[in-house]
Amino acid sequence: MNNIFIYFSYLMFLLFVSGCSILQISEQMSLLDNASSIQGTVVNHSEKSGVVHVLLLKRVEGHVEVVSDSIPGAKGGYRFNVLPGSYMVGAFLDTENSETYKKGDYATYLGEKNGIPGYINVSEYSDVEIDTLYIIDSIEGEDESRVRYSLSKVDKNIGSIVFLEDAMFARENISMGFWQPFDYIEKFGGGLMQLQKFEQGKMPVIFIHGIFGSALDFEDIISSIDRDKY
Numbered sequence: 001m002n003n004i005f006i007y008f009s010y011l012m013f014l015l016f017v018s019g020c021s022i023l024q025i026s027e028q029m030s031l032l033d034n035a036s037s038i039q040g041t042v043v044n045h046s047e048k049s050g051v052v053h054v055l056l057l058k059r060v061e062g063h064v065e066v067v068s069d070s071i072p073g074a075k076g077g078y079r080f081n082v083l084p085g086s087y088m089v090g091a092f093l094d095t096e097n098s099e100t101y102k103k104g105d106y107a108t109y110l111g112e113k114n115g116i117p118g119y120i121n122v123s124e125y126s127d128v129e130i131d132t133l134y135i136i137d138s139i140e141g142e143d144e145s146r147v148r149y150s151l152s153k154v155d156k157n158i159g160s161i162v163f164l165e166d167a168m169f170a171r172e173n174i175s176m177g178f179w180q181p182f183d184y185i186e187k188f189g190g191g192l193m194q195l196q197k198f199e200q201g202k203m204p205v206i207f208i209h210g211i212f213g214s215a216l217d218f219e220d221i222i223s224s225i226d227r228d229k230y
Contacts, residue, residue, distance in 0.1 A: 036126045039079040042072055042091045042133040046106045050095035052135065054078045057088040057117075064088070069099075076132075087120045091133050108135050157191035162215075164195070164222070169214045178212055195222065205230050 042054055056068040067087075072078040080089075090109035092101045101107065110130055111118030122128055167173060168188035177184040184190075198204070205225065207218045 035081055035083060036122045036124065036128065037079055037081050038087060038089060038120055038122060038128050038130065039077070040089070040130040040132065041076040042078065042108075042135065043076050044093060044106075044135045046093060046136055048093055048095055048106055050093045051097070052076070052091060053094055053099070053101070054089065054091045054133075055101070056080045056082070057090060058086070059088070066101075082122055084122055084124050087122060088117045089120065089130060089133070090117075091135055093135050104138050106135050106137055107139050108133050109139070112139060157189040157193050160191075160193050161197060162193045162195065164215055164219060169216050171214070171216070174212055174214050177214075202228075203230050 038056065042052055044050075044052055052072055054070045054072055055066050056070070058065050058067055068080055070078045070080060080087075088110060090101075090107060092105045092107035094105070109117055110120070110133065118130075120128055120130060162168075168190075173184065173188065176187075177190075192206070207215065207222075209215065209217050
């Protein structure tokens with residue numbers, strides 16, 4: 001009788017855990033299904049040159065938070081993949097390679113003509129295209145102390161030095177990246193990272209894994225690479 005009770009309890013536990021996992025996966029898939037985008041073009045009309053950054057912003061508790069940072073393409077086009085919500089978009093010219101906005105930088109934002117930031121309300125399954133942004137001069141507005149960079153771990157990871165032993169590459173975490181991508185990104189991030197510091201004269205080798213893959217898939221290849229050339 002005790003064995004039957006133990007078996008029944010174990011079976012109910014497995015069903016409960018499986019049910020929770022299925023519910024979490026369903027919620028993650030629903031978020032992906034509802035994903036939308038904000039896109040547009042930015043043009044540098046100033047006399048200065050530099051790297052243009054387009055910022056996706058949200059106002060949180062009296063501060064403006066930078067939630068994503070994009071460098072536009074050759075023709076000034078950019079695109080942010082977003083979940084439904086209210087956003088703002090701005091851009092600045094980075095002349096010092098600081099990669100962050102500072103007061104006095106040449107910049108602009110959606111709604112600058114009216115002196116009021118324009119909010120972009122994004123609904124489910126929508127692709128919002130906004131007016132072209134023109135960078136002409138510095139702007140009056142938010143002090144840099146009120147602009148917070150709360151970039152996702154994907155943005156923060158780009159270009160960082162990592163190791164194959166890092167938890168984000170562990171086999172037990174790979175399924176999370178596939179079935180629960182938002183949880184994985186929140187915990188580990190992602191992005192294009194480096195296994196060693198860039199060295200002038202060496203040719204970079206980029207590895208791209210497939211579904212249910214990780215950097216560990218290339219462990220043997222990486223160990224056999226001529227580090228004097230690559």
